[in-house]
Amino acid sequence: MPTESTAPPSPAAPDRSGATDAAAARARVAAARAQHWARTQRLTAVLLGLWLATWFGTVFFARDLAHLSVFGWPLSFYLAAQGSSLIYLAIIGVYAWRMRVLDRRFARMLAEAA
Amino acid sequence: MSGTNADSKRYFRRLSRYYLWFTACLALFLVALGILEREGMPRQWIGHLYMFGTIVLYATIGVVARTSNVSEYYVAGRRVPALFNGMATAADWISAASFISLAGTLYLHGFDALAYVMGWTGGYCLVALLIAPYLRKFAQYTIPDFLAARYAGDGGNGNGRGTGRGTAVRAMAVGATIVVSFTYVVAQIYAVGLIASRFTGVDFSVGIFLGLASILVCSFLGGMRAITWTQVAQYIIILVAFLIPTMWLSAKFAGNPVPQVAYGSVLPKLAQREAQLARDPRELEVRAAFRARADAYAARLQGLPRSWEAGKVEAQRRLDVARSRNAPLGEIRNAERELLSYPRSADEAAHLWTAERAANLARAQPPEPHADPFPGKTPEESDIRRNNFLALVFCLMFGTAALPHILMRAYTTPSVHETRVSVFWTLFFILLIYLTMPALAVLAKYDIYTSLVGTDFSKLPTWVSYWANVDKANPLISIVDVNGDGIVQLAEIAIDGDVLTLATPEIGGLPYVISGLVAAGGLAAALSTADGLLLAISNALSHDVYFKIVDPGASTQKRVTISKLLLLAVAFIAAYVASQKPADILSLVGAAFSLAGSTLFPALVAGVFWKRANHQGAIAGMIGGFLVCLYYMLHTNPILGGSADAAWFHIAPISAGVFGVPAGLAVLVVVSLLTPPPSRASVGLVEHIRAPE
Numbered sequence: 001m002p003t004e005s006t007a008p009p010s011p012a013a014p015d016r017s018g019a020t021d022a023a024a025a026r027a028r029v030a031a032a033r034a035q036h037w038a039r040t041q042r043l044t045a046v047l048l049g050l051w052l053a054t055w056f057g058t059v060f061f062a063r064d065l066a067h068l069s070v071f072g073w074p075l076s077f078y079l080a081a082q083g084s085s086l087i088y089l090a091i092i093g094v095y096a097w098r099m100r101v102l103d104r105r106f107a108r109m110l111a112e113a114a
Numbered sequence: 115m116s117g118t119n120a121d122s123k124r125y126f127r128r129l130s131r132y133y134l135w136f137t138a139c140l141a142l143f144l145v146a147l148g149i150l151e152r153e154g155m156p157r158q159w160i161g162h163l164y165m166f167g168t169i170v171l172y173a174t175i176g177v178v179a180r181t182s183n184v185s186e187y188y189v190a191g192r193r194v195p196a197l198f199n200g201m202a203t204a205a206d207w208i209s210a211a212s213f214i215s216l217a218g219t220l221y222l223h224g225f226d227a228l229a230y231v232m233g234w235t236g237g238y239c240l241v242a243l244l245i246a247p248y249l250r251k252f253a254q255y256t257i258p259d260f261l262a263a264r265y266a267g268d269g270g271n272g273n274g275r276g277t278g279r280g281t282a283v284r285a286m287a288v289g290a291t292i293v294v295s296f297t298y299v300v301a302q303i304y305a306v307g308l309i310a311s312r313f314t315g316v317d318f319s320v321g322i323f324l325g326l327a328s329i330l331v332c333s334f335l336g337g338m339r340a341i342t343w344t345q346v347a348q349y350i351i352i353l354v355a356f357l358i359p360t361m362w363l364s365a366k367f368a369g370n371p372v373p374q375v376a377y378g379s380v381l382p383k384l385a386q387r388e389a390q391l392a393r394d395p396r397e398l399e400v401r402a403a404f405r406a407r408a409d410a411y412a413a414r415l416q417g418l419p420r421s422w423e424a425g426k427v428e429a430q431r432r433l434d435v436a437r438s439r440n441a442p443l444g445e446i447r448n449a450e451r452e453l454l455s456y457p458r459s460a461d462e463a464a465h466l467w468t469a470e471r472a473a474n475l476a477r478a479q480p481p482e483p484h485a486d487p488f489p490g491k492t493p494e495e496s497d498i499r500r501n502n503f504l505a506l507v508f509c510l511m512f513g514t515a516a517l518p519h520i521l522m523r524a525y526t527t528p529s530v531h532e533t534r535v536s537v538f539w540t541l542f543f544i545l546l547i548y549l550t551m552p553a554l555a556v557l558a559k560y561d562i563y564t565s566l567v568g569t570d571f572s573k574l575p576t577w578v579s580y581w582a583n584v585d586k587a588n589p590l591i592s593i594v595d596v597n598g599d600g601i602v603q604l605a606e607i608a609i610d611g612d613v614l615t616l617a618t619p620e621i622g623g624l625p626y627v628i629s630g631l632v633a634a635g636g637l638a639a640a641l642s643t644a645d646g647l648l649l650a651i652s653n654a655l656s657h658d659v660y661f662k663i664v665d666p667g668a669s670t671q672k673r674v675t676i677s678k679l680l681l682l683a684v685a686f687i688a689a690y691v692a693s694q695k696p697a698d699i700l701s702l703v704g705a706a707f708s709l710a711g712s713t714l715f716p717a718l719v720a721g722v723f724w725k726r727a728n729h730q731g732a733i734a735g736m737i738g739g740f741l742v743c744l745y746y747m748l749h750t751n752p753i754l755g756g757s758a759d760a761a762w763f764h765i766a767p768i769s770a771g772v773f774g775v776p777a778g779l780a781v782l783v784v785v786s787l788l789t790p791p792p793s794r795a796s797v798g799l800v801e802h803i804r805a806p807e
């Protein structure tokens with residue numbers, strides 16, 4: 001269900017008569033929104049994939065990773081007790097940062113369109 | 115724009131100043147109490163001072179932050195900076211169970227218990243990526259608000275108000291909110307009573323109502339605004355209370371005050387000690403004694419019902435003998451007690467003896483290596499444990515992402531961006547505690563395995579005798595010389611997980627002031643979570659049921675008043691239920707996660723990410739997920755009358771959500787596709803919440 005932004009961006013927008021400029025501007029806004037949403041979806045999918053790999057991989061392969069050791073911890077114990085939680089934190093941090101970048105890019109596109 | 119920016123910066127700085135002052139005062143208070151203790155102030159007084167001091171503090175914040183403005187009452191005026199919102203959410207999240215019991219669970223179950231750490235933190239990825247920012251963009255007041263507006267149905271006008279079909283979704287979401295939050299809040303209030311009675315010696319129910327008073331002053335007067343600022347203070351207390359003793363213990367045993375780093379060096383030593391204890395001849399002796407007891411119960415179970423009659427006659431005879439030979443009073447009392455507690459029927463005996471047999475068998479097992487993932491006698495057994503671990507992590511994560519009192523917090527920040535950042539801070543502040551828990555478990559375990567095991571019974575440390583006598587009905591720790599050699603063996607120690615966090619200061623040899631601080635931390639954890647849950651329930655009732663369904667024309671003044679009255683009512687019902695000590699409800703708290711995930715998660719996420727999801731699909735998905743989850747629990751949980759043999763793929767009943775969530779999602783998709791697409795208004799709403807600010 002990627003880009004499908006055909007509905008008017010804001011239903012409350014006043015309809016000026018005979019304004020092709022307004023229609024074009026609205027189309028540009030719609031395009032900017034569609035692009036923003038597509039990028040948001042891609043970012044979300046990538047980060048969710050990382051999240052899934054983190055917890056599922058840690059648990060599923062825990063017995064195989066138990067023989068490796070990092071600073072005294074068996075690797076599987078470390079990942080389950082600290083590592084995966086720190087990766088979650090990084091995922092959320094990267095999401096907040098990248099979304100801010102995407103939001104700013106969108107604001108710039110709107111400014112150019114106006 | 116720059117004006118509001120400067121305003122919000124100034125606001126943030128002012129808040130930071132207040133809480134820095136608060137932290138400094140807390141430190142002064144601790145130092146003062148420490149001096150007083152040294153001057154000979156009795157323990158009881160210290161306990162009372164902590165209990166009343168903190169309750170007065172929370173009440174004061176409540177009074178200062180009182181409000182009857184709708185936006186302030188429901189969503190704290192939507193101006194809580196991300197950092198503070200994160201702290202408040204963390205306090206909301208860290209319940210009495212995670213503060214008091216999690217370290218003990220990690221101590222008792224080793225690697226298996228890490229499922230809680232992984233699951234409870236991983237859920238925030240789902241909150242941050244899939245739900246919270248979109249709820250903030252939606253900018254209403256409750257979770258049912260969002261579901262009702264999104265799934266308003268064909269006749270809907272987009273704002274979900276007054277349409278019959280939006281109301282159905284709203285009512286179901288309210289029901290789910292109440293079912294999930296109520297069991298949870300009962301457990302918190304129960305914990306308040308337990309902590310108060312253990313530390314100050316007041317009666318359990320008095321403790322409950324004291325705690326209730328502080329919850330009420332706070333949320334009753336100021337709603338979300340007051341509980342937010344109280345929760346920030348409570349988080350600071352929780353953090354200090356948890357870190358001081360753990361850092362001390364870490365410096366003492368590992369020579370490094372950062373426990374998260376230090377315990378890596380203790381783990382191999384612990385593993386060595388475990389291996390040693392597993393084949394120690396004295397340990398084997400004690401374990402053999404427990405096995406013999408289990409076998410004796412097995413023999414009696416085989417001989418039912420005649421063994422029950424024989425046992426009864428025997429108990430009566432012992433009492434008669436004791437009386438006839440004028441034995442000491444204590445002996446006669448013991449014999450009387452034995453006769454009184456003897457099972458009243460053969461059925462009861464079968465029940466009791468099966469439990470006793472299982473308990474003795476469990477104590478006959480050698481200690482499981484702490485850091486080994488999924489030990490098992492056969493590969494199948496090991497696989498079953500791994501699958502259960504995966505299922506539990508899954509349920510805790512999806513449950514976390516659907517808990518109304520956590521999601522509600524997404525509405526309180528100034529912007530969508532701040533909401534995203536606030537989830538980051540939430541997880542950060544939770545991790546400060548959660549990453550320390552496994553460290554505390556390992557450090558305490560190492561201390562108990564090396565210094566407590568092997569001591570003489572005449573030289574037990576004082577914390578053991580103190581905590582053994584605190585709760586007579588369910589001793590938190592009991593050590594009995596089973597093989598009569600006068601030396602403590604590991605198998606002779608029976609420990610309740612709760613004691614670990616509570617006794618940490620004493621294990622580390624810290625003064626009682628720190629023990630009191632830990633109790634205050636536990637109290638703060640329970641109260642902060644209870645605050646959030648009560649507000650979630652009463653908002654669902656007042657905003658969603660009263661205002662949106664019963665009387666949409668109510669004035670704002672009336673809405674807030676009704677909300678406060680409902681809060682009062684819900685709080686008293688919850689306190690009453692908790693004062694009955696309902697063992698069944700308490701054991702079901704874990705189930706709340708599965709229920710929340712199965713019922714609410716599919717509808718919430720499909721509401722944002724799938725435009726085709728419609729009214730019928732949402733209703734069917736919520737019902738489907740709920741029913742599958744409930745069916746599995748009833749079917750497999752012995753407390754609810756099920757049987758463990760009926761489990762699918764050997765998955766434990768607590769992880770029912772592993773079937774419920776996919777079922778709910780599948781039903782939602784199938785029913786949505788079979789019914790007409792949603793109205794233009796619903797699609798417009800989805801476009802709106804997806805669009806950047």
